[in-house]
Amino acid sequence: MTATEQNKVTVRDFIDGLFTKGDLGAVDTYLAEDFINHDPPFGVSADREGMRTAATMMRAGFTDWHSELHELIAEGDLVVERFTAGGTQTGEVMGVPPTGREVSLPGINIFRLRDGRIVERWGRLDELGFLRQLEVVPA
Secondary structure, eight states: OOHHHHHHHHHHHHHIIIIISOOTTHHHHHEEEEEEESSOGGGOOSSHHHHHHHHHHHHHHOTTOEEEEEEEEEETTEEEEEEEEEEEOOSOBTTBOOOOOEEEEEEEEEEEEETTEEEEEEEEEOHHHHHHHTTSSOO
């Protein structure tokens, strides 16, 4: 397996572990100590703990939270992921009590890897659409 193919496996396993399975240890396994998140979602910090916080928040509000991978493209040390995450709101999230509604969050992430671990992330998530589904902001 080439390094580029291994990078794709690392990203896929990280996303599956942290967001679909809710394994908070995936942060320690897949993210480098000096990881930086250039576009942290929902106001979390730009480091490893921010990723752990984001996953904790989503799993607390959506016990069935999962990420569906649509495309995974790699070149050199970069991996691009296009996905839709979602779940049924069974717990409080962002101050919104459980609604039982299914919500989705489409997005695109770019990861840079070094020595088999993720060192950087850039991303665009449809946070506004997500907040509208939760009725935090008007449609």
